[in-house]
Amino acid sequence: MRMAETNEAGLIARILGGEKELFHELIRPYERMVYLTVFSILKNEADAEDGAQVAVISAYRHLSSFRGDAKFSTWLTTIAINEGRKRLRKAKSAAEDSIDVEVEGHEGDYSPAPLTDWREVPLEALERKELREALRGAVAELPGIYRQVFTLRDLEELNVEETARALGITANVVKVRLHRARILLQKRLVPFLKTTAPARRGFFGRAL
Amino acid sequence: MKLECKHVWEHISEYIDNSVDAKLREEIERHLEHCEICSAILDSTRNILILTADDRTFELPVGYSKRLHERLAKELESSKENSDDK
Numbered sequence: 159m160r161m162a163e164t165n166e167a168g169l170i171a172r173i174l175g176g177e178k179e180l181f182h183e184l185i186r187p188y189e190r191m192v193y194l195t196v197f198s199i200l201k202n203e204a205d206a207e208d209g210a211q212v213a214v215i216s217a218y219r220h221l222s223s224f225r226g227d228a229k230f231s232t233w234l235t236t237i238a239i240n241e242g243r244k245r246l247r248k249a250k251s252a253a254e255d256s257i258d259v260e261v262e263g264h265e266g267d268y269s270p271a272p273l274t275d276w277r278e279v280p281l282e283a284l285e286r287k288e289l290r291e292a293l294r295g296a297v298a299e300l301p302g303i304y305r306q307v308f309t310l311r312d313l314e315e316l317n318v319e320e321t322a323r324a325l326g327i328t329a330n331v332v333k334v335r336l337h338r339a340r341i342l343l344q345k346r347l348v349p350f351l352k353t354t355a356p357a358r359r360g361f362f363g364r365a366l
Numbered sequence: 367m368k369l370e371c372k373h374v375w376e377h378i379s380e381y382i383d384n385s386v387d388a389k390l391r392e393e394i395e396r397h398l399e400h401c402e403i404c405s406a407i408l409d410s411t412r413n414i415l416i417l418t419a420d421d422r423t424f425e426l427p428v429g430y431s432k433r434l435h436e437r438l439a440k441e442l443e444s445s446k447e448n449s450d451d452k
Contacts, residue, residue, distance in 0.1 A: 178442045182435055189434060193426055203427050210430075211437045218441060270375050270407045290423045293414065297424075312418045318385075337379035344411045 166230050174222055181218050188231060189214075191314045192238045198309035199242030200249075201298055206242075213241040228323065235310065235324040268341045271348040289350070296346040304339035311336050369397045374404045378411060 169184045197206035217237050310321040322329045380386045
């Protein structure tokens with residue numbers, strides 16, 4: 159990691175010094191992250207792809223304003239989030255609901271779904287294509303504020319502080335939203351697993 | 367003190383992230399030892415996270431990288447021209 163960061167700082171210095179072509183190399187490890195970040199906001203492949211391209215170009219144009227105090231990945235994520243939000247606002251300007259009013263309430267049930275047979279679902283079950291599809295669908299259906307935190311934390315594996323910084327929220331709000339996102343996904347996927355898992359031996363008959 | 371299931375659920379996300387304090391961690395672990403329901407919830411949630419981190423779950427559009435670098439190349443080209451003009 160440290161090695162990668164040093165290399166990155168060197169690359170950035172060289173790009174700013176005129177070796178512009180190196181920007182391709184700088185951005186390559188983060189292509190996936192940029193796309194998924196924009197997608198988590200827009201939920202549409204074509205829009206997310208165009209938004210990701212614009213975010214990358216914007217990062218290139220503003221590279222000289224990057225300060226080494228944040229990680230490049232966090233800085234880039236912030237640009238991707240801003241690009242996604244800008245597009246979302248534009249798309250929603252005609253619609254009645256605004257992203258600004260989307261905050262977590264205290265209402266709602268954020269208890270996980272109890273299940274007694276998960277442990278019997280073999281690891282190979284996680285290889286099933288349908289399960290991956292179900293998870294994609296469940297993530298797409300999460301309220302935006304939860305999906306964005308979940309994407310940064312569990313998909314892109316940013317830490318709590320980086321996620322908070324990128325989204326402009328506190329670390330505590332990150333934790334609350336992440337918890338709710340995970341519980342909502344757990345609830346959504348449990349019935350799916352129950353209906354597609356192989357026959358059970360018994361209620362508590364899991365193998366240890 | 368004996369933890370109730372609901373109390374464990376409230377901390378399940380932080381427990382997975384290893385960000386609960388030592389005392390609470392110990393209490394949760396003691397609870398998990400005898401509670402099948404909470405153990406299964408914990409396992410299922412963890413498995414969802416494993417699945418999420420699997421690159422095959424959230425795929426990029428085919429050709430995304432190629433198109434991105436092509437557009438970027440155009441941008442680099444035009445910024446080069448601009449700086450040459452100066």
